[in-house]
Amino acid sequence: GAGVSQSPRYKVAKRGQDVALRCDPISGHVSLFWYQQALGQGPEFLTYFQNEAQLDKSGLPSDRFFAERPEGSVSTLKIQRTQQEDSAVYLCASSQRDRGFGYTFGSGTRLTVV
């Protein structure tokens, strides 16, 4: 596609519910990042994929967070047993290869846990 697509755009989850957030990167983009952006804050790194390999998951805040990219294109970020502190915007970014340039970001998924 022409840009990075994320769905859903908004998600309201009851505390304890599992959620899955989807990221469709630009076709052919090798690198894919997930970031978490709390209200009024800057994005914070969660995890990184190069093709289907998850090379860095040091930013995942707990074992309730899980990400996958099984075929090296679409990625899913899953949060199990959601808690109120998980409320944030989840941003996905991709790039053609590992370059020192800026990445193309999606518009994010705003997750609200009630």
Next chain:
Amino acid sequence: AQTVTQSQPEMSVQEAETVTLSCTYDTSESDYYLFWYKQPPSRQMILVIRQEAYKQQNATENRFSVNFQKAAKSFSLKISDSQLGDAAMYFCAYRSVRPNSKLTFGKGITLSVRP
């Protein structure tokens, strides 16, 4: 670990005037990349300008320019001839040159433009 600090939470500028947004960072690396991103209400991060640390010349992109002071670890963004469409959150970000490095963002600054 690298850190990025944006100490001004909000700034306001009159349309057509010039505004400077401040950013400082801390790193032990000698080579790296610095970025300014714009985030409008649509939430999509848009790259405004990029600076490679090994380049002494300050980057410019039309109305946007940076003042990169490597020794002081300062990276400010100047917006000239401000337009209403410039109103947004602006984030300063750092990236190592090491492969597979993540972006480290500051907390951001909200810029409003007065007509």
